[in-house]
Amino acid sequence: xxxxxxDTESILTREETRTGLGPETLKRAILNHLFYNQGKFPEIAxxxxxxxxxxxxxxxxxxxxxxxxxxxxxxxxxxxxxxxSAEYLLGxxxxxxxxxxxxxxxxxKASNSLGMNLDWLIAKEQEPGLGNGGLGRLAACYMxxxxxxxxxxxxxxxxxxxxxxxxxxxxxxxxxxTDNWLRRGNPWEIAKRxxxxxxxxxxxxxxxxxxxxxxKANWIPGMIVKGIAYDTPILGYRVNTCNTLRLWxxxxxxxxxxxxxxxxxxxxxxxxxxxxxxISKVLYxxxxxxxxxxxxxxxxxxxxxxxxxxMIAIHLSQGGKIERFYDKFVVQLNDTHPAIGVAEMxxxxxxxxxxxxxxxxxxxKKSFAYTNHTLLPExxxxxxxxxxxxxxxxxxxxxxxxxxxxxxxxxxxxxxDQDLISSLSIISDGPWKKIRMxxxxxxxxxxxxxxxxxxxxxxxxxxxKDWYQLWPEKFSNKTNGVTPRRWMVLSNPKLSSLISSKIGxxxxxxxxxxxxxxxxxxxxxxxxxxxxxxxxxxxDLAKRILQRTKIKVDPSSIFDVHVKRIHEYKRQHLNIxxxxxxxxxxxxxxxxEVVPRTFIFAGxxxxxxxxxxxxxxxxxxxxxxxxxxxxxxxxxKVVFYPNYNVTNAQRIYPAADVSEQISTAGKEASGxxxxxxxxxxxxxxxxxxxxxxEIRDCxxxxxxxxxxxxxxxxxxxxxxxxxxxxxxMANPELKLAIxxxxxxxxxxxxxxxFKDLINSLLYHDxxxxxxxxxxxxxxxxxxxxxxxxxxxxxxMSILNxxxxxxxxxxxxxxxxxxxxxxxxxxxVELVDFHQKTQ
Ligand code: GFP
Numbered sequence: 150x151x152x153x154x155x156d157t158e159s160i161l162t163r164e165e166t167r168t169g170l171g172p173e174t175l176k177r178a179i180l181n182h183l184f185y186n187q188g189k190f191p192e193i194a195x196x197x198x199x200x201x202x203x204x205x206x207x208x209x210x211x212x213x214x215x216x217x218x219x220x221x222x223x224x225x226x227x228x229x230x231x232x233x234s235a236e237y238l239l240g241x242x243x244x245x246x247x248x249x250x251x252x253x254x255x256x257x258k259a260s261n262s263l264g265m266n267l268d269w270l271i272a273k274e275q276e277p278g279l280g281n282g283g284l285g286r287l288a289a290c291y292m293x294x295x296x297x298x299x300x301x302x303x304x305x306x307x308x309x310x311x312x313x314x315x316x317x318x319x320x321x322x323x324x325x326x327t328d329n330w331l332r333r334g335n336p337w338e339i340a341k342r343x344x345x346x347x348x349x350x351x352x353x354x355x356x357x358x359x360x361x362x363x364x365k366a367n368w369i370p371g372m373i374v375k376g377i378a379y380d381t382p383i384l385g386y387r388v389n390t391c392n393t394l395r396l397w398x399x400x401x402x403x404x405x406x407x408x409x410x411x412x413x414x415x416x417x418x419x420x421x422x423x424x425x426x427x428i429s430k431v432l433y434x435x436x437x438x439x440x441x442x443x444x445x446x447x448x449x450x451x452x453x454x455x456x457x458x459x460m461i462a463i464h465l466s467q468g469g470k471i472e473r474f475y476d477k478f479v480v481q482l483n484d485t486h487p488a489i490g491v492a493e494m495x496x497x498x499x500x501x502x503x504x505x506x507x508x509x510x511x512x513x514k515k516s517f518a519y520t521n522h523t524l525l526p527e528x529x530x531x532x533x534x535x536x537x538x539x540x541x542x543x544x545x546x547x548x549x550x551x552x553x554x555x556x557x558x559x560x561x562x563x564x565x566d567q568d569l570i571s572s573l574s575i576i577s578d579g580p581w582k583k584i585r586m587x588x589x590x591x592x593x594x595x596x597x598x599x600x601x602x603x604x605x606x607x608x609x610x611x612x613x614k615d616w617y618q619l620w621p622e623k624f625s626n627k628t629n630g631v632t633p634r635r636w637m638v639l640s641n642p643k644l645s646s647l648i649s650s651k652i653g654x655x656x657x658x659x660x661x662x663x664x665x666x667x668x669x670x671x672x673x674x675x676x677x678x679x680x681x682x683x684x685x686x687x688x689d690l691a692k693r694i695l696q697r698t699k700i701k702v703d704p705s706s707i708f709d710v711h712v713k714r715i716h717e718y719k720r721q722h723l724n725i726x727x728x729x730x731x732x733x734x735x736x737x738x739x740x741x742e743v744v745p746r747t748f749i750f751a752g753x754x755x756x757x758x759x760x761x762x763x764x765x766x767x768x769x770x771x772x773x774x775x776x777x778x779x780x781x782x783x784x785x786k787v788v789f790y791p792n793y794n795v796t797n798a799q800r801i802y803p804a805a806d807v808s809e810q811i812s813t814a815g816k817e818a819s820g821x822x823x824x825x826x827x828x829x830x831x832x833x834x835x836x837x838x839x840x841x842x843e844i845r846d847c848x849x850x851x852x853x854x855x856x857x858x859x860x861x862x863x864x865x866x867x868x869x870x871x872x873x874x875x876x877x878m879a880n881p882e883l884k885l886a887i888x889x890x891x892x893x894x895x896x897x898x899x900x901x902x903f904k905d906l907i908n909s910l911l912y913h914d915x916x917x918x919x920x921x922x923x924x925x926x927x928x929x930x931x932x933x934x935x936x937x938x939x940x941x942x943x944x945m946s947i948l949n950x951x952x953x954x955x956x957x958x959x960x961x962x963x964x965x966x967x968x969x970x971x972x973x974x975x976x977v978e979l980v981d982f983h984q985k986t987q
Contacts, residue, residue: 156466172258178206200273204336214391215382230302236285240795242273250638279313294958296385298973305456308396321769369544376455399428460854475515485586518596534582601819630958640799661954676943690804706745711809715754718816729886744933751793770895810835815860824956830946856928
């Protein structure tokens with residue numbers, strides 16, 4: 150039936166209300182949601198109600214783009230990138246979506262006209278902390294870049310009910326609190342209750358021969374868990390592409406057992422529900438002892454199985470053939486957490502789709518690619534074989550078979566070299582066999598990459614040396630990157646406007662255009678504008694520091710920022726030893742000239758990582774003494790800013806003058822905070838580690854404060870028999886600092902508090918803190934000296950930002966697309982769905 154003009158008009162009005170971007174329409178949409186979703190009206194609505202209503206209004210606008218994108222991707226010829234990651238550290242959505250949609254100002258007007266301040270509402274959002282640190286945040290930056298580059302992609306992961314814990318500081322110690330981020334609802338996700346997959350766990354395997362004489366395996370599970378899809382639309386910057394982040398929630402297939410209930414076993418009737426729901430309940434912290442964590446293996450398998458079943462279902466539903474799975478999907482393993490996917494893919498192909506083993510292995514190897522994020526051998530995941538078998542009995546058989554065939558191949562290629570065979574084996578030798586997940590990932594992937602040039606080189610020389618020897622063609626480097634949308638436009642709007650006023654807005658999508666700023670680096674008036682913005686951001690942070698910690702800091706002092714997970718290899722203790730040395734210099738010579746400096750630390754320590762927690766206590770204890778000592782006269786201040794997360798990072802980066810990237814050379818795979826800080830005009834003091842090396846190459850050695858042993862020197866020192874005690878004895882400043890900590894100078898004369906940390910430094914010091922101390926302190930003097938020359942500093946700061954083009958995650962994603970995924974942009978056109986359905 151043909152629709153009348155009047156009908157068309159009302160459809161358009163309806164469409165405008167749902168998806169229009171003007172201030173008036175936005176205001177109406179918020180009021181509608183307030184009423185129809187929250188059952189509230191303005192007189193009684195809280196800020197949180199407004200936040201929810203606004204988010205729903207924004208989500209409506211995403212959905213139009215999302216549905217169009219999904220429709221396009223369902224096209225049989227469209228290849229899709231599937232990113233498998235156990236962590237996504239997304240950060241708050243609202244402001245980011247406003248920026249990507251291009252409606253920030255309009256929304257500001259809409260909220261003002263409702264008597265609301267947009268900043269208040271943005272601050273209401275509980276960020277989804279579904280990750281520990283760099284790896285999870287990288288996944289979030291990559292989702293943003295994939296959408297911005299119009300690459301069809303799905304991110305798969307776990308919808309943890311509790312994300313990374315919230316950190317508080319009590320008496321100087323870290324206290325962990327549960328992160329109940331879903332408490333007030335999550336307006337950004339869409340529950341797909343009808344979209345679920347069964348996942349088997351435990352039990353045993355039966356073997357039989359079918360009527361055709363084929364050997365078959367039947368996995369009888371101990372329990373079945375259902376994975377339910379929760380989708381979050383991820384919109385690109387100023388494009389229609391809106392990709393999907395699909396997170397799985399675990400549930401019991403049936404939540405209540407009536408038979409058990411009728412027998413009077415009330416709690417038993419819901420116990421299945423509890424056991425199943427536990428799987429997606431909580432994110433595991435990094436650096437915890439992983440041994441024996443059955444639940445963690447269950448988690449990994451759970452989300453990988455749901456995701457692969459989902460991909461296969463999508464592929465088959467479009468008439469795809471299972472043998473050509475890799476034409477539809479390329480599956481990127483974000484570290485080894487999803488590496489069980491290699492075995493699960495084989496199980497699905499062989500057991501469920503009855504594909505012959507050799508063909509199944511060929512399909513698998515053409516589908517997966519693996520990114521390694523760490524060189525620390527202790528961080529490479531392994532599973533005790535018995536534990537593994539109790540959770541995944543069929544996968545153990547499959548891995549044994551993969552390994553048997555794989556080692557046959559290795560034996561031929563290496564003429565039976567036993568050392569190579571045992572190093573490449575997926576299952577370790579010896580009485581306590583372990584499943585090595587990195588080996589499974591390497592064997593089952595067509596591509597393996599590291600995350601910075603140095604890291605990729607070291608992978609080839611150390612942890613994956615033998616793999617490189619046999620399959621050099623699989624290896625490449627993909628240096629990490631970060632999204633300038635969140636880390637500049639959203640976190641530092643003033644600096645972004647200043648940049649755009651000079652070189653236009655093109656840099657937001659093409660970060661290389663920042664080089665246009667170089668021509669202004671010597672211009673005194675631009676330098677001044679640049680430093681005024683920096684000062685404003687420092688004032689903002691100073692206010693927050695005062696609110697949060699009661700410590701008053703001076704915005705004209707150097708803001709020296711060390712923010713990242715707390716870990717011995719990241720060497721927050723090296724920084725604090727320098728602070729103590731500086732403090733002692735002032736004590737010894739109160740009138741000495743000191744360039745005022747505020748040392749700002751932030752970061753979480755894994756709850757079970759004793760020495761990391763002690764490092765926090767040391768920082769806060771030194772802060773207590775230094776900040777209150779009248780002789781210091783506020784020239785140095787030490788702050789530990791609690792609960793480091795994306796929201797707080799957004800506040801800290803823009804205010805930084807100095808970026809501390811001081812890990813032991815060869816230990817930090819890449820780092821991404823180093824990139825975010827430089828983009829915001831901070832100058833790095835750092836070692837030649839991770840991406841620092843490339844950052845220094847780009848910004849120029851003269852704009853970077855370098856210190857410390859190189860990776861090769863570290864190795865050499867260790868092989869010569871490094872003795873930290875010699876360094877302690879040889880350097881009076883270092884000795885005094887350590888003696889003070891040891892004597893209880895910073896801990897109310899209780900010397901035992903830091904005993905473990907000090908013993909570790911004096912007698913082991915595996916991260917060479919003491920060896921690097923002297924050169925660190927010397928370089929810090931150069932930092933202070935440089936800061937005195939305001940013009941020189943401004944120029945260095947501008948050049949740092951101007952030369953960061955390479956470190957956009959858009960560049961990283963392009964590299965992955967060109968070299969590994971072989972997927973190109975696929976722009977999405979908007980469709981008027983209301984018109985279509987008439
Ligand atoms: C890890 C590495 C970092 C690297 C990120 C992303 O971070 O060097 O930058 O992954 O590749 F250690 P965490 O998850 O360990 O913080």
